[in-house]
Amino acid sequence: MNNDELNEAERKAAEVFAEFRRRLLIVATIAFSSGLILAASTIMYVGRLENSIENKYEESLQAQRELKELSKRLVDTEERERRAISRELHDEVGQSLSALLLDVENLTEMSTEDGVFRHGLQRIKALAENCVNEVRNMALLLRPSMLDDLGLVPALEWQAREVSKRTGMLVDTVEENVSDNLPEEHKTCVYRIVQEALNNSSKHAYAKNARVTVRQERNHLRVSIEDDGKGFDPSRVRGLGLVGMNERVSQLGVC
């Protein structure tokens, strides 16, 4: 082997090496820049994703707020309608029927004959009396006038008597320091919750006795309804009634 051949081989090797470096550089550059592009687009994508999740979250919060507002308005409207119909029945229909009864009585007194005419008047009278009682009961069941006229305590006591009479379950009420001037929504809320609970006690728990306790403490009103029925596990049973009670209380904006 001579020197020339050796130099030639060295030169070739250097050429191959240079070529290899050049390619390596190109590949590395391409890899690096595509990595950079990938990273950048990933960051942008994640950013966009984050943004949209935030928007979606905002939207769902907003929807939740709107749903709450809507359900509050629904409850308020129902109560307002009930009050209006109850008043209308009681004050207008009931009064008119009472006036009619008076007129029938006056006619009966004035009539001299005692045949068919008098008999007819007696029938009208009986019918009107029936209607008055019917209207009175309907009005009370829709919304008891005591709630607006006399306050929460008389309304709860009436409800207890009424439930006892209707279902045979004995209801006892205990009220301590309950103010006569509770806000309208609070009175309605407590009244309706007690109504729902007593309904559950007699219908689902088959209770024979129930006790409603309402106690006003410094900053809150404590309401409890106990019965001797078969009971239930609140972590398992979650009927619409309980959800409704919860909803009513949370609408007062105190919890």
Place this chain on the structure above:
Amino acid sequence: MKKLRILLADDHTVMRTGLRALLERQPNLEVVGESENGRETVALVASLGPDVVVMDVAMPVLNGIEATKTIVTQRPATAVVILSMHADESYVMRALKAGARGYLLKDSAAADLISAIQAVSQTNRFLVPK
């Protein structure tokens, strides 16, 4: 015998007309006036001095219960009979606390009002529980 002088307080005209017809059939009763709200009733009691007021509860301006309170302090000689649509005892209690001497239901007025008026004019109480 001196006739008992009655004032009718009710915002329903039909009711007043019926009551007047009922009372005027009685020889010993005389309807001396009618009013449509509580304030007017208080004023008429002062100017007419009736023996008995037949008082509706749900009246505009001043309700029957508030009017009764005023009448009882201003003119105790006048007896008040409340004529109400409400049968519940809590309403009866409120009326008695206000100073009414009688309480009866509108739909039983024809049967009970005459005896209620006679009773309260002799300072007895008259209640019709249902």
